[in-house]
Amino acid sequence: MKANELLDAKGLACPMPIVRTKKAMDNLKTGEVLEIHATDQGSKADLTAWSKAGGHELLESTEENGVLKFWIKKG
Amino acid sequence: MSVKAMTAKEVAKKVINKEELFILDVRNESAFNDWKIEGDKIEILNTPYFDLFDGVEEIMDAIPENKEVLVVCAKEGSSIMVAEMLSDAGLSVYYLQGGMKAWSEHLEHVKVGDLTNGGEIHQFVRLGKGCLSYMVVSNGEAAIIDPARMTDIYLDYAESIGAKITHVFDTHLHADHISGGREIAEKTKATYWLPPKDATEVQFDYQPLEGGKTITIGNTKINIHALYSPGHTIGSTSFVVDDKYLLTGDILFIDSIGRPDLAGMAEDWVGDLRETLYDRYRELSDDLIVLPAHFMIIEELNEDGSVAKPLATLFEENHGLNIADEAEFRDMVTGNLPPQPNAYQEIRETNMGKIKPDDEKQREMEIGPNRCAIR
Numbered sequence: 001m002k003a004n005e006l007l008d009a010k011g012l013a014c015p016m017p018i019v020r021t022k023k024a025m026d027n028l029k030t031g032e033v034l035e036i037h038a039t040d041q042g043s044k045a046d047l048t049a050w051s052k053a054g055g056h057e058l059l060e061s062t063e064e065n066g067v068l069k070f071w072i073k074k075g
Numbered sequence: 076m077s078v079k080a081m082t083a084k085e086v087a088k089k090v091i092n093k094e095e096l097f098i099l100d101v102r103n104e105s106a107f108n109d110w111k112i113e114g115d116k117i118e119i120l121n122t123p124y125f126d127l128f129d130g131v132e133e134i135m136d137a138i139p140e141n142k143e144v145l146v147v148c149a150k151e152g153s154s155i156m157v158a159e160m161l162s163d164a165g166l167s168v169y170y171l172q173g174g175m176k177a178w179s180e181h182l183e184h185v186k187v188g189d190l191t192n193g194g195e196i197h198q199f200v201r202l203g204k205g206c207l208s209y210m211v212v213s214n215g216e217a218a219i220i221d222p223a224r225m226t227d228i229y230l231d232y233a234e235s236i237g238a239k240i241t242h243v244f245d246t247h248l249h250a251d252h253i254s255g256g257r258e259i260a261e262k263t264k265a266t267y268w269l270p271p272k273d274a275t276e277v278q279f280d281y282q283p284l285e286g287g288k289t290i291t292i293g294n295t296k297i298n299i300h301a302l303y304s305p306g307h308t309i310g311s312t313s314f315v316v317d318d319k320y321l322l323t324g325d326i327l328f329i330d331s332i333g334r335p336d337l338a339g340m341a342e343d344w345v346g347d348l349r350e351t352l353y354d355r356y357r358e359l360s361d362d363l364i365v366l367p368a369h370f371m372i373i374e375e376l377n378e379d380g381s382v383a384k385p386l387a388t389l390f391e392e393n394h395g396l397n398i399a400d401e402a403e404f405r406d407m408v409t410g411n412l413p414p415q416p417n418a419y420q421e422i423r424e425t426n427m428g429k430i431k432p433d434d435e436k437q438r439e440m441e442i443g444p445n446r447c448a449i450r
Binding site for chain 1: 103104105106123124125126128148149150152153156439
């Protein structure tokens with residue numbers, strides 16, 4: 001999936017993946033897509049809930065070899 | 076003002092002593108709704124940490140001034156962040172050291188009672204998950220029943236009193252938590268017992284635990300009588316210890332009964348469950364003290380933190396033991412099942428020795444409540 005920005009949050013523990021995601025998202029325009037890579041298992045549920053609460057759209061998420069990938073469209 | 080750590084053990088003391096505590100749980104809403112710290116005098120508020128990035132002003136009014144405040148998250152990182160924000164805003168707060176993971180793993184040790192000739196029986200209460208395990212001690216020997224994955228507490232306690240662990244039992248193949256039985260048996264060269272009907276797929280050696288078997292602990296002969304009591308699983312086995320205590324495993328709890336479906340056989344096993352609860356247990360002395368493998372609600376705890384009640388009391392008060400009509404019982408048991416425990420299939424496979432997840436993965440698999448009971 002095509003993204004406007006890539007955020008590498010691998011190796012970071014909660015709350016940092018979401019803190020970084022929020023900062024990266026602040027720099028995007030509505031409709032642009034942020035791709036996030038993380039290894040903290042907790043970020044799956046938290047990013048889903050955070051996107052929903054912030055009016056963003058979680059387009060897709062995958063997990064490969066322990067790396068979680070998310071694509072979030074700014075709302 | 077200040078931020079200090081509070082350990083799971085300190086929280087456990089507050090729960091057992093019914094002390095007041097205000098908890099701000101900053102996990103996401105679904106994790107919170109699934110599972111949280113509960114207690115008689117605990118007041119709890121859920122606001123996810125990611126809703127507080129821009130400040131804590133909106134929740135300041137909801138936090139009482141006259142209570143200790145504990146911030147809780149999954150592992151501890153987010154709770155420290157929020158605790159620091161609250162501290163900056165003028166409050167003195169605690170965060171839960173190790174988060175809900177530490178809470179899930181904490182075991183509270185309670186002595187339940189004395190046995191013949193100086194023997195003792197101890198209960199280990201896993202408050203965060205509702206799991207109970209036991210140690211029977213007599214004259215320098217010890218037996219452990221349904222031990223949790225955190226094996227140190229049993230090994231350390233046995234060592235501290237100079238007892239050698241000679242037998243380890245699992246009342247059944249567990250689906251809600253990872254058994255520490257095999258590990259303890261390996262470390263202490265104790266005999267590991269499992270009901271053979273639950274163990275058809277296990278990948279390791281064990282001694283078959285069958286009804287009618289009697290195992291003696293210590294020279295003073297504390298007898299453990301195995302009593303075949305299927306229903307939660309086909310192999311589920313209860314124990315009568317020293318003619319005084321009935322260890323019911325996941326068949327009968329204080330205010331609830333076992334569920335028959337976690338190995339996929341609800342319809343087949345509900346009959347067994349009924350027979351165990353309504354026939355087999357009725358033949359026993361109702362002076363026996365029931366010691367179950369779980370509790371479901373905090374009200375099932377006694378004043379001292381133990382979970383134990385006479386069988387006679389359960390016959391009177393436990394709803395699951397008081398459904399005269401068999402069809403109604405069937406409906407209650409099979410039609411009313413709570414969601415299955417987190418990762419229960421993987422947990423069963425781990426307990427069979429089929430898969431060997433690392434420690435971190437095992438921790439993740441056990442997250443959440445046990446959900447072995449029907450009420």
